[in-house]
Amino acid sequence: MFPELNNLLNTTPDRAEQGKLTLLCDAKTDGSFLVHHFLSFYLKANCKVCFVALIQSFSHYNIVGQKLGVSLTAARESGQLVFLEGLKSSVDVFFRAQAAPHPLQFLREADAGNLQPLYEFVREALKPVGDGQAAWRCPVLLVDDLSVLLSLGLGAVAVLDFVHYCRVAVCWERKGNIVALVHDSGDAEDEENDILLNGLSHQSHLILRAEGLATGFCRDVHGQLRVLWRTPSQPAAQRDRSLTYQYKIQDKSVSFFAKGMSPAVL
Amino acid sequence: MAAVATCGTGAGSTGSIAAAASKNNVTSFQRKGPRASGTDSGCSRLVSIAGTRPSVRNGQLLVSTGLPALDQLLGGGLAVGTVLLIEEDKYNIYSSLVFKYFLAEGIINGHTLLVASVKEDPADILQELPAPLLDDNCKKDFDEDVCNDKTPDSNIKMKIAWRYQLLPKMESGPVSSSRFGHYYDASKRMPQELIEASKWHGFFFPEKLSSTNIESCSLTHGYRKLLQFIQNVIYEEGFDGSSPQKKQKNILRIGIQSLGSPLWGDDICCTENCDNSHSLTKFLYVLRGLLRTSLSACIITMPTHLIQNKAVIARVTNLSDTVVGLESFIGSERETNPLYKDYHGLIHIRQIPRLNNLIYDVSDVKDLAFKLKRKLFTIEGSYCIFVLTAAKARELQQGSSHVIL
Numbered sequence: 001m002f003p004e005l006n007n008l009l010n011t012t013p014d015r016a017e018q019g020k021l022t023l024l025c026d027a028k029t030d031g032s033f034l035v036h037h038f039l040s041f042y043l044k045a046n047c048k049v050c051f052v053a054l055i056q057s058f059s060h061y062n063i064v065g066q067k068l069g070v071s072l073t074a075a076r077e078s079g080q081l082v083f084l085e086g087l088k089s090s091v092d093v094f095f096r097a098q099a100a101p102h103p104l105q106f107l108r109e110a111d112a113g114n115l116q117p118l119y120e121f122v123r124e125a126l127k128p129v130g131d132g133q134a135a136w137r138c139p140v141l142l143v144d145d146l147s148v149l150l151s152l153g154l155g156a157v158a159v160l161d162f163v164h165y166c167r168v169a170v171c172w173e174r175k176g177n178i179v180a181l182v183h184d185s186g187d188a189e190d191e192e193n194d195i196l197l198n199g200l201s202h203q204s205h206l207i208l209r210a211e212g213l214a215t216g217f218c219r220d221v222h223g224q225l226r227v228l229w230r231t232p233s234q235p236a237a238q239r240d241r242s243l244t245y246q247y248k249i250q251d252k253s254v255s256f257f258a259k260g261m262s263p264a265v266l
Numbered sequence: 267m268a269a270v271a272t273c274g275t276g277a278g279s280t281g282s283i284a285a286a287a288s289k290n291n292v293t294s295f296q297r298k299g300p301r302a303s304g305t306d307s308g309c310s311r312l313v314s315i316a317g318t319r320p321s322v323r324n325g326q327l328l329v330s331t332g333l334p335a336l337d338q339l340l341g342g343g344l345a346v347g348t349v350l351l352i353e354e355d356k357y358n359i360y361s362s363l364v365f366k367y368f369l370a371e372g373i374i375n376g377h378t379l380l381v382a383s384v385k386e387d388p389a390d391i392l393q394e395l396p397a398p399l400l401d402d403n404c405k406k407d408f409d410e411d412v413c414n415d416k417t418p419d420s421n422i423k424m425k426i427a428w429r430y431q432l433l434p435k436m437e438s439g440p441v442s443s444s445r446f447g448h449y450y451d452a453s454k455r456m457p458q459e460l461i462e463a464s465k466w467h468g469f470f471f472p473e474k475l476s477s478t479n480i481e482s483c484s485l486t487h488g489y490r491k492l493l494q495f496i497q498n499v500i501y502e503e504g505f506d507g508s509s510p511q512k513k514q515k516n517i518l519r520i521g522i523q524s525l526g527s528p529l530w531g532d533d534i535c536c537t538e539n540c541d542n543s544h545s546l547t548k549f550l551y552v553l554r555g556l557l558r559t560s561l562s563a564c565i566i567t568m569p570t571h572l573i574q575n576k577a578v579i580a581r582v583t584n585l586s587d588t589v590v591g592l593e594s595f596i597g598s599e600r601e602t603n604p605l606y607k608d609y610h611g612l613i614h615i616r617q618i619p620r621l622n623n624l625i626y627d628v629s630d631v632k633d634l635a636f637k638l639k640r641k642l643f644t645i646e647g648s649y650c651i652f653v654l655t656a657a658k659a660r661e662l663q664q665g666s667s668h669v670i671l
Contacts, residue, residue, distance in 0.1 A: 063623075064623065095493075
C-alpha cells in the first residue's frame with residue numbers, strides 16, 4: 001500500500017471502512033498500481049481477500065506485493081487470501097472438460113453465458129469459517145479486471161449482474177468491500193465497456209480514476225488521479241467531494257502531489 | 267507449498283533459472299521464471315538457456331526479437347511468456363520482415379519454432395529467412411554500410427539544430443561478443459543446413475481445414491485448431507514442465523502471421539458489427555494463458571488497419587503484452603517527401619508491459635522512424651524531422667531562403 005495514497009483517502013488499515021464498493025478506472029494509462037495498493041492494504045488490514053486475477057499471473061502480484069510489504073504466498077497458505085488465477089485456469093477450462101462447474105465456465109460456452117459459477121466461487125471463498133480458525137476482519141472481493149470479461153464473450157449486463165450479486169453477498173450481508181478495476185476505452189467507442197463503466201460509477205462509493213496527462217508523455221509526472229467520494233443512496237442535492245492529484249510511480253511507491261507541483265518542476 | 271525464493275536486488279545475479287516439475291504439472295522457477303507459481307526445489311540447478319538473458323530491472327527472462335534496435339526499445343528484449351503484437355503496415359512488407367527476424371533469431375539460438383500461417387506454407391516461410399551475419403564478416407560489412415550512409419551535407423544540416431545531433435541512435439554496431447541479438451543480411455537466405463538442423467512445427471491452416479469439428483464454442487474453427495495445436499506442442503515437448511526434459515531446457519518461439527485476417531475464417535476485418543466478435547479476443551486470452559505457464563514467447567502480426575471496429579483494437583491491445591505498430595511510407599505522400607528520404611517508415615511503441623514491477627522501461631523518444639538497410643535495421647528518433655518539416659513548409663510557402671527554427 002502506498003502511504004501517500006492512504007493519506008489522500010484518509011484511511012489506514014486499522015480504520016478501513018466497510019460495506020463499500022470502490023471503482024478503479026484507468027483511461028489512457030495503466031491503473032494497475034491501484035490494484036496493487038488495495039491488495040496490500042486489505043491484506044495488512046487483516047481482512048479476508050478473494051482476488052479474482054484475470055489479467056496477470058500469481059507471481060506477478062506476489063513480486064510486486066513483496067515490494068509493498070505483503071507476502072501473497074504466506075497469505076494464501078494461511079487462508080487469508082483466496083486467489084483465482086484467470087490465465088492458468090482458463091487453459092484448464094478450455095482444453096479439458098471439467099466435472100464440476102468451474103468459475104470460468106463461460107469460456108467453453110458458445111453463446112453469451114452468465115457469471116453465476118464465478119459468483120458461487122466468490123461466495124464460497126468469502127463465507128465465514130467455523131470457529132477454531134483466526135477470525136479475519138471484513139471480507140473483501142478484488143477483481144482485476146472487469147473489462148476483460150467483456151472481451152471473453154460476456155455482455156455488459158451479465159457483468160453488471162455479477163457485480164450486483166456480489167454486492168448483496170459481500171457488501172450488504174457480510175459488511176465487506178468490493179474493489180474492481182474497469183478500463184475506460186475513451187474514444188475507442190466501446191459501447192459495452194461504457195455501459196459497464198457508467199453502471200458501476202453510479203453504484204460505487206469511491207471512484208479512483210487514473211488518467212494520462214492531457215499534454216502527453218512526461219517522465220516526471222506519470223498521470224493524474226481523480227478521487228471522487230460518492231454516496232449512492234443519497235439524493236443528488238448533496239455535493240460529491242472530488243480531488244485531483246498528479247502522481248509519479250517509483251520502484252516501491254507512488255508519490256502524489258498537487259497539480260503542477262511536481263518536484264521536477266519546482 | 268514452500269514460498270518462492272525472495273527477490274533481493276537484481277544486479278549481479280546471473281541469467282539462470284531452476285525448474286523442477288512437480289506432481290501438479292506446475293513448473294517452478296527460482297526467481298527468474300516469468301510466470302510460474304510453484305514450489306522452490308531444495309537444490310537449485312542453475313540452468314541457463316541459450317539465447318536468453320535476465321532483465322536488468324526485474325530479473326525477467328528475456329529473449330531477443332531478432333532486431334537489436336527493437337530489443338533496446340522494449341527494455342532489453344521480449345519477456346518469456348509474453349505476446350508481442352505487431353500491427354502490420356499497409357502492405358505487410360516490414361511486418362513480415364520483423365516476423366522473419368524473430369524466427370531467424372530462434373534458429374540461431376537453437377530454440378524450437380512453431381510457425382502458424384494461412385497464406386504461406388511454414389516451410390516456405392522458413393526458406394525465406396534472412397541469413398545471419400556471423401562475427402568475422404559482419405564488422406567489415408557494417409563499416410561499409412555506415413560509410414555509404416554518411417553524406418557530406420549531413421553535418422551541415424546539424425549546424426543550427428546541433429542539439430539534435432546528440433540524440434542517441436537506437437543501437438550501436440554489431441559487437442563481436444554479442445550472443446543476445448544477432449544481425450541479419452536481408453538480401454541473403456539462411457543456409458539450408460541451419461534450417462534443417464532446427465526443430466520446428468508448422469501450422470498451415472488450409473491443411474487443417476478438413477479435420478472434423480470438435481465441440482463448438484465461440485471460437486472460430488481456425489483459432490480453435492491453432493490453440494489445440496499449440497497446446498499439444500507445449501505439452502508433448504515439455505515446455506510447461508509437465509514432462510521432465512532430459513535435455514537442456516529450451517524456449518518455444520511461436521509465430522502467428524496475419525491473425526485476424528479473413529483467411530482464418532474471422533470476419534473481424536470485413537464488417538464493423540461482426541457476429542463472432544469475441545473469437546479473436548478469446549483466442550488471445552487463452553493463448554496468453556498458455557504462454558504464461560510455459561517457456562515460450564510469441565509474435566503475432568495482425569492487420570489492424572483492416573479492423574473497422576476501434577473497440578476491438580483497444581481490446582486486443584489490452585489483451586497483449588507488448589504492442590508495436592509499423593507504418594511504412596510506401597504508397598503514402600511521405601514517400602516523396604525529401605525529409606523522409608532516409609527512412610522507410612515510422613514505428614510506434616503502443617504498449618510495453620509492466621511485468622513483476624510497478625514501473626517499466628520506456629524510451630524518452632516517442633517519435634521513432636525505422637530504416638531497413640541491407641544488413642541493418644535501425645530505429646532512430648525523428649525529432650529533427652518534425653522541426654524541419656515545419657520550417658521547410660514555411661520556406662516553400664513564402665518562397666524565401668530563410669530557414670526558421
